[in-house]
Amino acid sequence: MFRSKFNLKLAAVITAMSLLLNLSSAHAKEITLLNVSYDPTRELYEAVNAQFAKNWKAKTGDEVTINQSHGGSGKQARAVIDGLEADVVTLGLAGDIDAISDKANLLPSNWQKRLPDNSVPYLSTIVLLVRTGNPKKIHDWDDLVKPGVSVVTPNPKTSGGARWNFLAAWGYALKKNGGDEAKANDFISALFKNVPVLDSGARGATTTFVERGIGDVLIAWENEALMARKQFGQDKFEIVYPSISIRAEPPVAWVDKVTSRHGTADVAKAYLEFLYTPAGQEIGAQNFYRPRDPAVTAKYASQFPALPLLTIDGDFGGWKTAEAKFFGDGGVFDKIYQPGS
Amino acid sequence: MFENFGWLSQSQADPRKSATADPPLVRFALIAIAMLFLGLFLFIPVAAVFAQALQHGLGEYLKSIIDPEARSAIRLTLMTAAIAVPLNVLFGVAASWAIARFDFPGKQTLLTLIDIPFSVSPVIAGMMFVLLLGVRAPIGGWLYDHGIRIIFAEPGIVLATIFVTFPLAARELIPIMQAVGSEEEEAAIVLGAGGWQTFLRVTLPNVKWGLLYGMVLCNARAMGEFGAVSVVSGHIRGHTNTMPLYIEIMYNDYHYVAAFAVSSLLTLLAIATLIAKHFLERRVIPVPQKGADEIETKVAA
Structure with missing residues (x-):
């Protein structure tokens, strides 16, 4: 008698809890991305992350938190090879992302062809x-x-x-x-x-x-x-x-093996594509990166003098x-x- | 006792004093040099940390400490210490018990091996764990496939900290246990006490101050460790940064107030630890009984 009552209560509690959980997950997912980047991009990605999270919430209703890790580009690539779970890498040069592809096979070797401008959103x-x-x-x-x-x-x-x-x-x-x-x-x-x-x-x-x-x-x-x-x-x-x-040319890429395990492939790709949008380019220019977008380039022309470049x-x-x-x-x-x- | 030296006390009032005391000038110079060094290498730098932290007022200071990333770093550091210290005590008691009470082959080797974490550079300690538990290593790869994250996550930080601190309690306890000897324990057992009872009622009270001192040292090192932790951390902001790592990052981000505010907090934690150590030290060192011992301590003081 007592036992069955107790079981009934327990069942009710469990049902209520699972309902609550279901409700909340139907409302909004909480997504976490890790952006493993090189040294001077701390301020840039702080600004990018805030704006992207806002856009993504408006679009999908999901909360996305982007964690940042910074260090020398080669050192960061080494950490990703050793298991640092980067959903996206935004490193100082293509050679370091090549190393992640060659040594750990975490993304295909043609990664640079997957985004516009050789996967280099800013110069x-x-x-x-x-x-x-x-x-x-x-x-x-x-x-x-x-x-x-x-x-x-x-x-x-x-x-x-x-x-x-x-x-x-x-x-x-x-x-x-x-x-x-x-x-x-x-x-x-x-x-x-x-x-x-x-x-x-x-x-x-x-x-x-x-x-x-x-x-x-x-x-x-x-x-x-x-x-x-x-x-x-x-x-x-x-x-x-x-x-x-x-x-x-500091390039960006999503890391396929990690995003497929985390189920973050879509949001990781959207995150990197955001860098190419006028809003993303503007944030880049404000943080002293040379934009690709012609309109934004014209707007910030005085900040970036032209000079012969190899x-x-x-x-x-x-x-x-x-x-x-x-x-x-x-x-x-x-x-x-x-x-x- | 002093009658034999009567001829000496005729010329000077107190022969003991003249034999042990330095001329006032020498004494003054020594004190001045010691104070100067303390000032230059300790007080001024510590004061500078606090001055930098408070340069924009108390409001900014508090704001940098309650920042979510700072709080996460403080939490991780305290959690790491809270795990490392008890494990250190467990290992310390086990190792010192084994070494002080039993003779077994390889005892000298064990004594030497205990010091390894002290003698290798912390960076190597961190690297070791990456080599062993990184995703490219067999063990690390297996753990990774089964969803267990150690390197570049909190467990790695705790592991590295335990590694660099684990000789601390053992090193304190071994000499004390050896000095105390096993007579009291033997007596307890003869009188009918069980093993656990003997340990709690006889052994532990005998070594408790040494044990506490070991804990204090371990705590200080666990909170301050940089090198080993830096290698295994991955530096994910708000997740795998301990206080020392966070301080470096804030400094490199040009956030000097935040860097020095957290530095000052770490300094305060260290000072609290040192004060604890000071009180414990007075208990650990046997209080001199009387006579000649007393004079010696006074001179030393």
């Missing part, structure tokens, strides 16, 4: 940030190899930005010397002799230069340099645009070739850089 370039008044008179890459100039750049082994830095300097030297690789090698070797410390990521290098006051010039992403000026005051630092630089595919034969030649074990960087020398 940037590499510039020189100097202290106000430009006390060492730095105007172009040549000035970085002068004796007594201290240059801050992160480690190309772990940082995507540093690899763009390296290639921009190399490209300049090659052009100047009529394609003589031996001379370019001497130039880059002299440049790295002036580097007192290699941080693991672009943000670490910025902090070294800006906060710790080390170095006369920081080779940096344009977006990172503009951000540092915004944070620390326009009067503390100046941006020097060199005579030639490189078109930095490209990774046109001038360096794509990332696979550049990676092996310059940054692989025993590559150019290994040969020219001896710590402490």
Whole structure:
């Protein structure tokens, strides 16, 4: 008697609870995405995430929370390969996403063809940030190899930005010397002799230069340099645009194996596609990334001066070739850089 | 006792004092140097942390601490310590009991091995877990396929913390257990006490201060650990950042108030731990009985 009453009550409670649960799940799903990104995009994706979550809720009624993880691009790729469950990766260069595809097979090797513009929603370039008044008179890459100039750049082994830095300097030297690789090698070797410390990521290098006051010039992403000026005051630092630089292309991709396990394929794709919309492009420009959209580009033209830009595919034969030649074990960087020398 | 030295006390009032005390100038210089070092390397930096944290007022300070990401980091750090410390105690008691009470082959080896987490760099400790439990390793891959997340999730952080802290309690307890000896326990057993009763009523009271001291050390290390935790964390904001990792991230994000506010909180936790340690230390070191011992302590103080 007592037992059956108790069972009845229990059944009623369970039914009520399951009803409640059903109701809530019919109303709105709660989705979580993890965006594993490189160093200087913290502010960019904070803004993007807020806007995208709002749009997605308006469209589907679902709550989407996007978690962020930041670090040197190469280091982040390594973490994804080791099991960090990124639904989307937004890294500093295509080579790092290639590594995730090659080493862990988490996404197809043709990932770059799945979104417009080679999966690169924003562009940037590499510039020189100097202290106000430009006390060492730095105007172009040549000035970085002068004796007594201290240059801050992160480690190309772990940082995507540093690899763009390296290639921009190399490209300049090659052009100047009529394609003589031996001379370019001497130039880059002299440049790295002036580097007192290699941080693991672009943000670490910025902090070294800006906060710790080390170095006369920081080779940096344009977006990172503009951000540092915004944070620390326009009067503390100046941006020097060199005579030639490189078109930095930080790509994005969803990670198929992870999204299919999480059931987040649709929202991950929509998240990345949002970056290409006018609203997404506007957020990019506000965070100092060069937009792709012509209208947004025109609106922010004064913020992004035009300059001759080398490209990774046109001038360096794509990332696979550049990676092996310059940054692989025993590559150019290994040969020219001896710590402490 | 001093009659033998009568010839000495004729020239000076108190022979003991002249023999042990330094000239006032030396004493003053030593104190000044010690204070200067303390000031330069401790008080000023700690004060600077608090000054930075409060540079925009108390409101900003509190706001940075109740930020959801900050709260998540504080919660994770406290949770990690709350798991690591009891396990540390369990291991410490078991290991010190085994080493102090029994003779067995490999005892010396065990004593040496206990120190490994101390002697390897924390980064290597973290890397070890990634190698073992990362998705590319056989064990890690199996766990991953079965929906168990360790690396780049909270369990990995707890594991890494346990690894780097686990010798702490054992290291404190082993010498104390060896010094106390097993006579009292033998007496208890002869008088009819059971094993568990002996442990609770005789062994534990004898070593309790050492055990507490070990817990304090373990807690301090667990809350402050950076290297090992950084490797296994994945740095997912609001999820796998502990306080030290969060501080670094806020600093790199140009959020100095947040970075230093959480730093100051961590400093306060450390100071609370040190105060606890100070009181426990006075209990652990046997209080000198009388006579010569007393004089020695006074000189040392």
